[in-house]
Amino acid sequence: MSVHTPVRRSCIYFLTFTCYRWLSLIEQVSAYDEVYKFFGILNQSGHQVLGYVIMPNHVHLLLYFNYSGQSLNTVVGNGKRFIGYEIIRRLKQHGAEALLSLLREGVSEMKKERAHLHELWQGTFEAKPCRTEKFILQKLNYAHANPCRGKWKLCDDPNDYAHSSAAFYELGKRENPLVKDYRDYLVLVTE
Numbered sequence: 001m002s003v004h005t006p007v008r009r010s011c012i013y014f015l016t017f018t019c020y021r022w023l024s025l026i027e028q029v030s031a032y033d034e035v036y037k038f039f040g041i042l043n044q045s046g047h048q049v050l051g052y053v054i055m056p057n058h059v060h061l062l063l064y065f066n067y068s069g070q071s072l073n074t075v076v077g078n079g080k081r082f083i084g085y086e087i088i089r090r091l092k093q094h095g096a097e098a099l100l101s102l103l104r105e106g107v108s109e110m111k112k113e114r115a116h117l118h119e120l121w122q123g124t125f126e127a128k129p130c131r132t133e134k135f136i137l138q139k140l141n142y143a144h145a146n147p148c149r150g151k152w153k154l155c156d157d158p159n160d161y162a163h164s165s166a167a168f169y170e171l172g173k174r175e176n177p178l179v180k181d182y183r184d185y186l187v188l189v190t191e
Helices: 032-044 072-093 097-105 109-113 133-148 166-170 183-190
Strands: 011-018 048-054 058-065 126-130
Touching: 011 072, 011 133, 032 048, 032 058, 032 072, 048 133, 048 166, 058 133, 072 097, 126 133, 133 166, 133 183
Parallel strands: none
Antiparallel strands: 011 058, 011 126, 048 058
């Protein structure tokens, strides 16, 4: 579901947010580090990253959202905004004027009135509540297989893709401090 109304329920969610016009902005300026910073902020704020894949133009995230006053919309919106600021900074640094112009042209009149200068993301984000382990596994498998499918073909084995939690689950590589096992949070959702 596209999120238009504020989500204020603690739950595991499968989230997706996508760059404007499906442009590979994350890859173009190597903003993977900024997405990881966002994950760290989520964890420090009492939420928990349970799985992810960062693609060149979108992010899939399995997140335990611990409602404590700020809606999921606000939390994700803030993350997208700060990742976006850094993408714009890097595009300017690289002299990507044609792309910056395209991102300026994408800003709606309503957003321009609120001093919005560039359109970095496709509208809102997707958030699907995950209430069963079967659904969580379906979403994790979908996300982890993403780099191997379709036009991307970024790798042959999901465990080889650097910007994914696939190896955390499939190979037991637990050195990534940003990710926790979804099974530790499943009980919080089924109670």
